[in-house]
Amino acid sequence: MKQFLAIVMALVTVPVFAQAGNVTVIDTNFENGIAGWGPRGDNRQGLEKLEVTTAVKHSGSSSLRVFNRTHEWQGATCKLAANAVGDMFGMEAWLYYKDGPAKVTFVFSTQKTSAQGQAYQNVLQVQANKGEWVQIKGEFTIAKDPTITDVQVYFETPKNDTVEFYIDDIKFVKLDPSLRPKAEVNIPNLRDKVPFDIGAAVSVDDVDFSSEWAQLLMKHFSIIVAGNEMKRDTVEPSEGKYNWIPADKIVDFAMNTGMRVRWHPLVWHSQNPDWLFKGAGATKAGLDQRMKTYIQTVMRKYRGDVDSYDVVNEVLDENGRLRNSEWLKIIGTEYIDNAFRYAREADPKAQLVINDYNLASNPRKRQGMYDLVKDLKARGVPVDAIGMQMHIDIRNPSVSAIKETIELFASLGIKVLVTEMDMSIYTSDTESKKTVTTTILQEQATRYRAIFDVFKEEYQKKNLDAVVIWGTSDNLSWKNDFPVPGRTDAPLLFDSKLKRKPAFDAIVK
Ligand SMILES: [Ca+2]
Structure with missing residues (x-):
């Protein structure tokens, strides 16, 4: 059976973003420029474009517009953190589009670079209706792999869609270690x-x-x-x-x-x-x-x-x-x-x-x-x-x-x-x-x-x-x-x- 890439959901029992031990690593509302966000790939032809716009917004007066996309993997990307390996993160962002099909699936993904090359993982997805802001929210872990030299986080529409879209109010936190899942110790071993x-x-x-x-x-x-x-x-x-x-x-x-x-x-x-x-x-x-x-x-x-x-x-x-x-x-x-x-x-x-x-x-x-x-x-x-x-x-x-x-x-x-x-x-x-x-x-x-x-x-x-x-x-x-x-x-x-x-x-x- 086809296995889709691992999807990690929000833990509903804990107000993740409110924890005192969390460290904010990305917090962008596009009210003060584009911050660390840029187009994906080498974008050699300069086709895909990103700009801060006041035409559409979720908060304040502006959002990020992602347009001229020619491939579904093109989107908006940002470095996650200087030392991201081995940590668990919480993320949330708002997404919107106004032209195209009645529904579009937005995907939040990670790109990990190591000496072996780049590894991509689809982490979370959300289905959006045309003309309505939708939130994507959840948690993910970056494995403790010392060969990883860079971790990028990005938003794309990988199901063959190159619609123009908008993003606003993006937040990533490195989770307080006490929030991370722990395997239970004092229970029977299933294998026995x-x-x-x-x-x-x-x-x-x-x-x-x-x-x-x-x-x-x-x-x-x-x-x-x-x-x-x-x-x-x-x-x-x-x-x-x-x-x-x-x-x-x-x-x-x-x-x-x-x-x-x-x-x-x-x-x-x-x-x-x-x-x-x-x-x-x-x-x-x-x-x-x-x-x-x-x-x-x-x-x-x-x-x-x-x-x-x-x-x-x-x-x-x-x-x-x-x-x-x-x-x-x-x-x-x-x-x-x-x-x-x-x-x-x-x-x-x-x-x-x-x-x-x-x-x-x-x-x-x-x-x-x-x-x-x-x-x-x-x-x-x-x-x-x-x-x-x-x-x-x-x-x-x-x-x-x-x-x-x-x-x-x-x-x-x-x-x-x-x-x-x-x-x-x-x-x-x-x-x-x-x-x-x-x-x-x-x-x-x-x-x-x-x-x-x-x-x-x-x-x-x-x-x-x-x-x-x-x-x-x-x-x-x-x-x-x-x-x-x-x-x-x-x-x-x-x-x-x-x-x-x-x-x-x-x-x-
Ligand atoms: Ca905004």
Whole structure:
């Protein structure tokens, strides 16, 4: 499943900006000039422009106008602080536009520069209505990475929109250390309370030993998988030029803490580098070679460290037929066979997984997966396990459907993994934002418990191998702002302050 970049929400329980220990690092109302704000990129053509204007304002008599944008990443940027690494920040700003589509999504992002280059992260987003000021507000952490030499904060509209926009009343504070989330110490270790290996999806920021998220991971989890850093657009941005830095950090963390590592994914239709399906190498034989080279380069590098791979990811459509991906169109149906064979050749001991979503909730897709794996097995293709992503919600699919799906797949003589579990508090892609009440959290806890009871039973029957949760704390879930911008979700076992939720208590009890 597509994972959006980490989104960090406001902590509603504390009036963040009022804390005495906070240090203001940016405070601009554009009443006295442009301060430290400027256009993004090298702006070589001088196209994008910024100016202080009195035509529109949120406060006082002026605001910052951002115009002549030719790319969606162009916006307004400012240096965060002289020494920003390892600190947590609170931010707020007001945004406005008056010409263009009825709605525009504004994104607040960071740009971190180190010797390796620049890393960009979308931190917060807000949907604006034309002609109305909207506030963007929240918190974020800059990882304690001594190689970072500069941190910029900026506002952009990265969903293919170059509208002219206005900003006013921007404030950034370095948060009082007492406000930072802390992993709870005197609670049971989740990993000791379930019989199977239990994992979590992480980002490279989480595995810094100074991070409280790292403390949480070490205490509760025995497997990690990268949410994004092991996807091909990150690993091989141009052909043959590999960027191992983020994946290495995650694998090193696991090796240093005695955790297993899963690799997600090797072959997928999404989050690929632009060159992959283009050029002279994008023929049937050429693309097959590009697939083989990638699979075997990754697996030989991490042989002995990474022990489980999503070899192919999301190869089925909602009708249970093969997805009409570039892989299928260019190579043909044998791309799946080949991917598994190349993988087995590169690392005979690794667990090779076919991973997909909606397998418990969509009977056609479940049957399609069963038929596909049965056929692969019959032809001797080395597939070891079916990965059920398990992005589910607080009502659906039923516990019995989950159990039946695991047992159906296990009847093929292979293992089942739960690879990306989370449980949205929303039951549709259109439901609007709601308050996370005790009742909702209790309902979620009851359902998590019932499903984990099935996992335990299926583990004891030797059907289920491991369970991976798609994240740690709710604020880092990809479910925030997706698929409804501005809608916050609470699908995981820990809240944004890293406190255990009723779902955690229900599982460990
Ligand atoms: Ca102003």
